[in-house]
Amino acid sequence: MLLGPALGVSAILFSIGVLGVLIRRNAIIIFMCVELMLNAVNLSFVALAQQLGTDGQVFVFFVMTVAAAEAAVGFAIIIAIYRHKETLDLQNLNLLRG
Amino acid sequence: MLEAVFWANAGIAIVSALACITRRSPVASALWLIMTLFATAVMFVLLDAHFIAVLQVMVYSGAIMVLFLFVIMLLNLGDQSATDMKGWFGRVVGLALGVFVMVELWVITKVVPVDQIRLPAGELNRMTVDEGAIAPVAQVLYTTYLLPFLLTAILLLAAIAGAVVLAKREV
């Protein structure tokens, strides 16, 4: 019933996440946008699960775990870079290029 | 009725998401993201995923987002006044691309699953009523998806090890 709308909303949220990644420069906020994308995917899974069985919900569980793991590592990296550069603005992080 | 609630939450989720990606302050962004997550949790409930909705609130909004805020505060980014938005050019390009992605996704995901693989209507709701919110999920998770479940353990272990090694202060 709500499958179509939910998938649509999911697509919109996903696109907003992509848009966020596109227009922001702060590493943390970009990371938040990625989380937003994952969340949108979760919505798709859940919506599909309503039609296809609980497998979809299990997938959400896994995605959340992945998000958590990514968060852990991501913050460690962010902290590491912050120690070196005192900034999280990606514009200033371009030692490696060419 | 249900649809109204769904649409209301969908609106909230979208607006909060937009706010999240446009607020200057990382803290505000994080809070708006939490808002989106909550609205999504409500939609989960409407889609018969009660247990996942709970997880959403607890793990996502609770744990992960707190971590975000924590790091923001730790790194003292909260009061950053200058925006980290890209310049107008970057924003225009970003917006254009984002819209394109949206259109493209919208166009090609309008299709719903074919009938042969769909459960009878209300099946999931019936299972929840019969077996409770957790059991149908757990049933699958611990049998069919035992292996992935175990893998998440390794995943988290690796993540912990990695986080530790990177975040350790001594060099």
Added chain:
Amino acid sequence: MIWLAVLLPFLGFLVNGWLSFFRPDAKRAVSVIGVGVLVASFISALAGVVGLAGAVHDAPYIVHMWSWMPVGELQVDLAFQVDELSAVMLMVVTGVGALIHVFSVGYMREDRSYPRYFAYLNLFVFFMLVLILGANFPVLFIGWEGVGLCSYLLIGFWFDDEAKATAGKKAFIMNRIGDFGLLLAMFMIFRAVGSLDFLEVFDAAPAAFVTNGPEITLITLLLFLGCIGKSAQIPLYTWLPDAMAGPTPVSALIHAATMVTAGVYLIARTNILFAMAPVSGAVVALVGAVTALFAATIALKQWDIKKVLAYSTVSQLGFMFVAVGVGAYAAGIFHLVTHAFFKALLFLGAGSVIHVMHHAYHHTHSGEDAQDMRNMGGLRKFMPWTAAVMWVATLAIAGVPGLSGFFSKDQILAEAFARGQGAFLFYVIWALGAVAALLTAFYMTRLMLYTFHGPNRTGEAEAKQLHEAPWVMTGPLVVLAAGSALGGFLNLPHVLPGAGWLEHWLKPVTEGSVPYLSEAHLSAGLEWRLMGLATLIAAAGMIAAWYFLKPDRLGAAKAAPAEAGVQRVLLNNYYVDELYNTLIVRPTDWVSRKVLWRIIDMGAIDGAVVHGAAKVSRLLGWIGTRFQTGNLGTYVVLFVIGVLFVLSAVAG
């Protein structure tokens, strides 16, 4: 025996060549070997010819050495063919060659590369024999190009002088232009007949070709192109005057008596083909006549004694081509033989003059030109023998009755005149030849006057050094003088008793062409009248020279005023060399250097395509890495573009 005649000069070449590296001072051995092989070769050739004459033969005598290029249908053997025509040539080449070898012993005595000289000379004789004895076109071609090579080597014998080396090169290249025609002719003959053996080709020709058809005409014209190159006819004659850069005996042997007549020989050899292509025959005759006249005009105004003789040679070769062009093959060969005698004699005589002059100037370290007639004069006092024999030759070439040149030249003109009844063109040719004969008499007399008569202009000190050449040089002159005087009896006119011996002798070779030749018969009266006219012409030329030229008033070369007007044009050979330079040589060089090499090779292929591709690749790579800003924002933008791209590709 014939193979011995061929082999001996080659052995001489090998031995002399070896000596030139390891015993360059062994001049006596070189002389013995160099001359010896020639004499031996002459004797064995003579034996062969006598054998041939004595044999009852209905086919040429073929010597197969080995199979040279056996490829399917194409079967080329290294084989020699001895018949009447090659016998005549054999005698001329070995006989005159031997005399010139002897002369060379004296002439080159003081040269530091004496062994090398004889090696080349022997090699030349070898190739010349291969040329005239070859039983098929490719073997003939070995000799044909081989003599060109020797000519090249001998013209550039004193290679330290850039100009001499260049002259050799020019000779070779011009010859090659002719050889191009010869090669193509061979290809066409092979395509038509399937063989390159003379006998097979000539036997098959009547059936294989349509008389006067385009194919046979083209073949013969191409053959003639080869002859033009080798025999220095218009337009490829300019190398021959330059070839005078070589030692004078070489000029006598190669550039007068033997090699340059190879073209005449070739046409005589392939007479049946030319007979089947009357248009080509006419072309041959016309080119010959025009060349005869043209070269004669240039000879009028040359100061270099050898240049006069060179243009004279070109002119006389023109006469020979008139003969073979009109189908009078025997007459052509006849003139070839007589010309060999008197022109060799003239050259050798000039050689002794130059030898002596050079000696004199060398003695006083004067830089004067030893070959310029303006520096000579009155030499008969110093060199009576030379003067006497050269007068014999001059009278012969001028066509004084009784001497060899009279008979041979007259015969040619008569034959041309006879064909005039068939086509008016031949009257023109006859007329051209007659004028050329007049001029011949004039310029030869001029040469003799300026060289041997009048006061001596050599110089006070130098004159003391002038003397007669040694016997080793004058000896051959005397022999040749005898030949020049008596050679005419080989083929007396029809109106005289004992006429046409040579023509008769050559009958087996030329009879195949008879059916194709138009009947040309002169009445005895007309023939007598033509002979009278020829005598008149010769007399007129000589008397005119005697009358107009004043050797007494001539100054030495360094004091000579610049020529002007027509004289200058003549002196400079009508500026033909300059014309060729401007029209062909320099444009070729320019196109090769600027267009082909710089623009096409380095510019278009290498520059535009090869380096262009490399540069474009690098540029594209560079552009690609410009996106690699190090800034994550850029990466995300490209990422999303990629997303759109992939999704479109999947959807579409």
Added chain:
Amino acid sequence: MSGFLASIGYGQWVLEAIMIVPLLGALIVMMGPSAQAKKIALGVALVEFVLSLGLWWAFDQGTALMQFEVYHEWIPAWGIAYHLGIDGISLFMVLLTTFMMPLTILGSWNYIKEREGPFYALMLVLTTGMLGVFVALDMFLFYVFWEIMLIPMYFIIGVWGGARRIYATIKFFVFTFFGSLLMLVAILVMYYVVGRETGEYSFSYRHLLNNTQYLGQWAFWLFGAFFLAFAIKVPMFPFHTWLPDAHVEAPTPGSVILAGILLKMGAYGFLRFAVPFFPHVALDPTVATIVVTLAVVGIIYGALVALVQPDFKKLIAYSSVSHLGFVMLGIWALTLQSIQGAIVIMINHGISTGALFFMAGMMYERRHTREIADFGGIARVVPAFAAVLTLVALSSIGLPGTNGFVGEFLVLIGSFSQYPVATAIATTGVIFAAMYILLALQRILFGKLDNPANKKMQDLSIRELFVLGPLVVCIVWIGLYPAPILRRVEVSAQALVTQVRGQLPVQAKAIPEEQQPLGKFGDDK
């Protein structure tokens, strides 16, 4: 002689032996002391030559079948085998290679002064690579050899070469690589097309050759790829620009090998592969017109550009373009005479141009310059050198009596019946050849000896005479008595002509079994 060879089973092991001996030699050279490297290498090359010389007698000139075959499974899953064999066309390429190698090693005796071990090892490896190209009967194997000998050559030019060696090597490499990779694609396409039609997937040369009729529409494109690979190697105009650079920068032995043998691979490729595989395309009027035009343009163009070269090696390089144009003309005319002529030119060019490069190297060793203008009049001081150079130059311009004439004459006379106009234009090449060669000769040997540095030039040493002597002998020998060579080539060349022409009238028709020039795959195994 052949009885003796038969008694030692020569035919069975000769190909194996000549392929392996240089490799073993290379190993020994690498292991041994550097000072002895050249001696060992020379010994190995001589052994190799002697080994291969038996082919002259053991070769059966009465058959067009492959002889001395060697067959080992290599990658059976794909129908790839180590399959070698010799016919009349490859026989002389093999002999030329083994003949040139000892001379080349001897010729580099003093030229190579550093890193001798690797150099001579590479030369020996190169030998195997080149031989492999000429004897491979498996397309995959052929391709591997074809490419692999680039490497030794690449190092020889790049390490021991002149000042612009890096540029030259990369140009050489990339040109060749470009063509050969397209050929690789073509080989694979053939493999699949033929495999699908016949059910037998194999890279065997015979298998592919016997089934070319299945290639259909593919043939055109496949031919194009083969053509490009071979045309670059030959090199044909306008793919030739790598050659002058490679030649000029290469050390003497490199130039000799490059001119003497490597260029032959392109022509050999046409003879062995491109033309027999795709007869319809090769003899298609349009294609033939283009190829013949390029060949003729190459003849004239190479000669004209050679005319204005200030650098002697460059001049020789461009003259190669000209000479190989004759080869291409001969191949495309596809008559018995022209094919045989093309093969003879290939041999001749190896000998004559090899000798020219040797002499250019000798000049360079003495004077450290290759500029023609730096010489002049040296015939006075180095008469023996001058004599040999003159002879070689004359051979190069095809003076009758030298080897050069035999090849050019046969090609031209054979081609004339097919392409009279093109042949006529090509024949003018003999004029231009005379022009550039004589001009060079004149500038180098003749004229005033005005450069004091030239006055001290040494004449040929005994060693150099040993290098040039065999070449001079060959020049005269092939010039006067090429019949033994022609007879050995004849049957194979005839088979090629028959096979290719035989396919022409009827499209896509299987050749009857008994007419097939080559035995069927694996018959004798």
Added chain:
Amino acid sequence: MGMVVNLATPAGLFWGMLPEIVLTGWALALMLVAGWRHGGEEDQRFAGQLALAALVSTLFALWWLWAKDARPDGIALMIALDGFRYASSTIFLLGAIMTVMLSLGYVRRERIHTPEYYLLILFATIGMMVMSAAADLIVLFLGLEIMSICVYVLTGINRRSVFGAEAALKYFLLGAFASGFLIYGIALIYGATGTTNLTLIAVSITNLGLQSNGMLMAGIGLLIIGFAFKVGAVPFHMWTPDVYEGAPTPITAFMAAAVKAAAFAALMRIMVHSLGESIGTWQNAVWWLAVVTMLGGNLMALAQRRLKRMLAYSSIAHAGYLLTAVVSGTETGAAAYLFYAFAYTLVTLGAFGVLAVVGRNGERDVRIDDLAGLAAKRPWLAFAMAVFMLSLLGFPGTAGFMAKWYVLMSAIEADQWKLGIILVLASVVSAGYYLPVVMEMYMNQPITEEAHQESVAVGAGRWVIGATAALLLLIGFFPGRLMDVSRSSSDDLKPSAAFTLNAPTGPDAGMASR
């Protein structure tokens, strides 16, 4: 048929996952040891040796399974048991082993005294093995994440290096971003087919006629995007040079070889096994990706003077070649992948090994010119490097050629001859940057007398360089055995007809087979 494993039972799962379990056990042990002994150089070496032992024993476990020819009972659920898995896992393990061997010397020189370095390599290897073993998109996703997370950390593990940190951050952010696309793709495929099992996806597509289903197409597209990022295909390649440059050299090698190989293994399995029948939907997209990747990688590498970056771009180009094998969508393509991945792993490890030796401290700035005259000073090292470069170039006589040949074969077998031509043209371009390396080493003189004094390969690193070079040559001339293995390992990658025709489809399909 060998050993039959019922994956629905715990015992079956145990046997089926034996290599991964062995490795996990070792990883846990290493973790304990690391907690106990960490800090010094000695401890670090011990950890390395432990990791080596772990990987080698895992390899034997894997080979045991392979020798037993273990096969699933019915449809492979969650994990596949087939030759493709064994072969590809072998490649990752070999890659990991060589990485550890290279690291032994490297970490000492760079003073990276964190035993987690090896631990993370082990975990990443587990992730890779899971990826290649995955018979379910979720398992695949988790394997990919395990691997990715470890590699993110490994990139930045040298905490003194700001380059490492920056590289890690870029890699992480883009990686997470790409993961979002991947999981979204999985979601859509799940939505379209009702399953995440690779075999059942194929079944669903065939039985339900989903070939032109919009959701499936979108899912495939997003999946391709996710993988394209992991393999570094243009235009998702932007991270590659930066990360390769910033990461410690052995880790760069590990990423270039094993990580890429793992992503391709998973991609190949999905494309051939699940989506082989619906090739029309994705072939076009991958075709274009392959083209732009081959050309882009090669062209951009041409512009590089820094060796490490050049190799990074070259790895992009090689990803393009491998995508060519994917385009064919056949088992030959999969076999080609196996061969290629093996050869490429060898060559990458070898080349980066040389780079690590030549580089010394701060190796990110090694320029091609710095290799000048290496051959004169260090002939064997230069020889090995020359072999690597020629192998990368795909020159006959090296394994690289055979690999490229195999890829070409797969493309042409699938009538993708245009792609074949583009591939060879791109290879020609690549000569423009591989050859200069050889030239510098052999044809130029060293810049200074002292150059290359310290460039000495020691210990295990020397063995890696030597062994890879030798193997590359060996395979170059005798590829038959390896080709047979590649072929036999992938000839059952397509789902057998029995499954596609008879298996039930529908919501209960998964349960029914359970």
